[in-house]
Amino acid sequence: MPKSKRSKLVSLTKVAKKTKEQKGAMIKELQDNAEKWKYCWLFQVGSMRNAHLKTVRKLWKDTARIFFGRSAVMAKALGTTPEEEHRLGLHQLAKQIQGQIGVLFTDTEPGEVIEWFADFQQPDFARTGNLASRTVTLPAGPVMRTHSDPPEPFPHNEEPQLRKLGLSTYMNKGVPSLHNPHELCKKGKPLTTEQAQLLKLIGEKMVVFRVSLICRWTAATGEVVQIENQPQLDSAATGGDDPEDEEMDEE
Template structure:
């Protein structure tokens, strides 16, 4: 990649000393990566799971470097315009950093990066507020998946249960969640107990950049939507 201008001083005001030092470390790390990798990818994510993402990142550790966090800090690191960009043209990447996004510096071939991102997905239990992907209803009768010790806890989750000869019994049909509606804290807990996973952690490519071109995988956001530093 072209020679970097990463030694240019950057002002990160209104932060405590520890916070400023942390942000400056991120700025330096991003600028160092811009010098040492051939391409930059902007990606978005949904249903982020830190442990799952760490595993994904570890798979590419030898060839790539990922950055997540404050979009503003990442924008400042790369440069927000042609006047302050660290490498010619890389400010175009900054304009794509909004919402739940991150950047990946890599030396992998384009086809390999696209395959890895497009194929990656991990299922997990949905959290409170997530949209239910299906209707889950429990029918009246014996709930063999629950032990008698769990009966008080299930009642606290709003389930109409009782103990019948040491067994947990549902006294009437009970709807845990409705498809397309947000999960309550109680619904999320019950789904976890039932082993039903409704959240899918995915990463989506937004754009690929190198000194020769910027390739968009989705529609480019308006410049006015980009967060200011």
């Protein structure tokens, strides 16, 4: 008798782990770059999106090397104590690598780096748990998709989804509509899953991907300088992108 497919066991524990060889290669890569470049920066990201981080990498491809991997591996590569540091002063940098921190090696002068990252911003849709940056109220009448130019109403076949997400809609000449204004979200309040999905459907971008510089190490002197007056990052949210692992520095 053939074995029933229903009784088949599927393992959920087979997750590929980084080998010692891969971690060793990552450590060597970081140390080689510490020997090559004039400056090493630490940065953190607000509203993490891998696509936007790849854009940063692409724009800096010819003038920098970016690592965004496991903090423990990167800190070990640079050395967290004066005795272990790979180059003079790097331990002051390494001890600040905790959580989602990236490393940027470059020869570009500090003023230019600070100015570039201050200007780089990418609006994006909020995720569950983000704080609403503004109050959004949908007016009575047709429910509109604001990302269209000009804005256009939702098609009739999306009305069930709008109702499922909390809108008390009705059909008016084949268009999902509201009898009364509906406060979709309130400024400063955490977004629910339904609110975040509705904001995305109507085209309201509430968060901004941006990079905040933490500190800079200078190879010539071993000095580490903390970077002040950096932009405040959007609060963390559940369901956001996990930063890509050590492979972020490929190419």
